[in-house]
Amino acid sequence: MLRKLSLDLRQQVGQLLIMGFDGTGVSGHLRAMLGTLRPAGVILFKRNIAEAAQTHALLLEAQKTVGNPMFRCVDMEGGTVDRFRSVIAPIPSAFDVGATRSTKLFGKHGKLIGQQLRVLGFNTDFAPSVDLHLEASGHVLGSRTVSADPEETVRYAREFLRGLSDAGVLGCAKHFPGLGGAKLDSHHALTSVDKTWKHLWVEDLIPYRAMHKEFPFIMVAHISYPRITEDSTPASLSKKWISGILRKRIGYRGLIISDDLDMGGVLNSTSIEDAAVETLRAGSDLFLVCQKEEHVWRAYEAVYRRAESDRSFANLVTSKAKRVAHFKAKSPELRTRMSPAPSQRKVEALRRRVWEFVEELRANSMIALEDRAL
Numbered sequence: 001m002l003r004k005l006s007l008d009l010r011q012q013v014g015q016l017l018i019m020g021f022d023g024t025g026v027s028g029h030l031r032a033m034l035g036t037l038r039p040a041g042v043i044l045f046k047r048n049i050a051e052a053a054q055t056h057a058l059l060l061e062a063q064k065t066v067g068n069p070m071f072r073c074v075d076m077e078g079g080t081v082d083r084f085r086s087v088i089a090p091i092p093s094a095f096d097v098g099a100t101r102s103t104k105l106f107g108k109h110g111k112l113i114g115q116q117l118r119v120l121g122f123n124t125d126f127a128p129s130v131d132l133h134l135e136a137s138g139h140v141l142g143s144r145t146v147s148a149d150p151e152e153t154v155r156y157a158r159e160f161l162r163g164l165s166d167a168g169v170l171g172c173a174k175h176f177p178g179l180g181g182a183k184l185d186s187h188h189a190l191t192s193v194d195k196t197w198k199h200l201w202v203e204d205l206i207p208y209r210a211m212h213k214e215f216p217f218i219m220v221a222h223i224s225y226p227r228i229t230e231d232s233t234p235a236s237l238s239k240k241w242i243s244g245i246l247r248k249r250i251g252y253r254g255l256i257i258s259d260d261l262d263m264g265g266v267l268n269s270t271s272i273e274d275a276a277v278e279t280l281r282a283g284s285d286l287f288l289v290c291q292k293e294e295h296v297w298r299a300y301e302a303v304y305r306r307a308e309s310d311r312s313f314a315n316l317v318t319s320k321a322k323r324v325a326h327f328k329a330k331s332p333e334l335r336t337r338m339s340p341a342p343s344q345r346k347v348e349a350l351r352r353r354v355w356e357f358v359e360e361l362r363a364n365s366m367i368a369l370e371d372r373a374l
Contacts, residue, residue, distance in 0.1 A: 012321035013304045014038035020290035026061040034065045041071025052342045059121035069334040073124040079143045089354040098146035100364040106156045110163025123333045124170045130207035132180030150206035175221035178204030190265045192224040212252045222265030242283030262291040273302035
């Protein structure tokens, strides 16, 4: 458990950072970096995941190096965002599962993904996506979204999240306030959506309004809504969106994390240093830097230097570090020890469950198609 009084300023800044890195093992260089930064968590990508036992060993070594309980994170949605397809087996997308309209299968989807995460050593999944399945973003989001109907999206997200929780894994809603109307990929460019407040409130924001007491995390997107902010500031750096709407208007009390600050959607208009400082000022509790090691260091140092020179910002850092520490202390997903290294038998058992789920999904999809034809 984090002892909040024992953290100096550098350690407090570390507790606001979730970082990515290269490689499939903890090198001496990475060990020194983790030991210095003491991040709140790490996130793995396909570049870090070669096979089951290696992935577990990587997370275990990272956890031992940092010491404090960590968010051991991955983006795992199924379909096109499936980090374990070559390690275990490809798992269906949110859209394919959502098309069955079966709450039973929604929950199974979450539980099966959660079981995979837990066996491999993860405790946090940056899923589900609650963006709406709209035409504008079809070529960008594709099968990552469930439905154009926000209520159907809520039905899926609620059961998926419950399935993750049953497996001992934290979930995260994304991408607030909604990428459904976005025509550009925020990995590469900041996209602007011309929607009114009334339109957003009764469509894109419904999942956040309906489930604001249920999401452990909410991830904020690099997307601009000029009719709301009256400028081109991305939501991830917007105090109006994060503190004003998500915290005050919607009433969300969980942890807020920026989407990866190492993305064109934010870096095309500001530096990594300013992005890290400004997302915290805007109301984020944590910032995510996934791609370049240099950017991890630069973001961390920028937040630390600003806190050193600005007493009000230092107080903000301290309050956010306490919030993260409190969240970790009360979350059984972080208090639970990592499972033993996965055996080949355990991996095969997970693989069979995926195959069984796929067959069940196919059967239900046929029934759903027949029902719609009547």
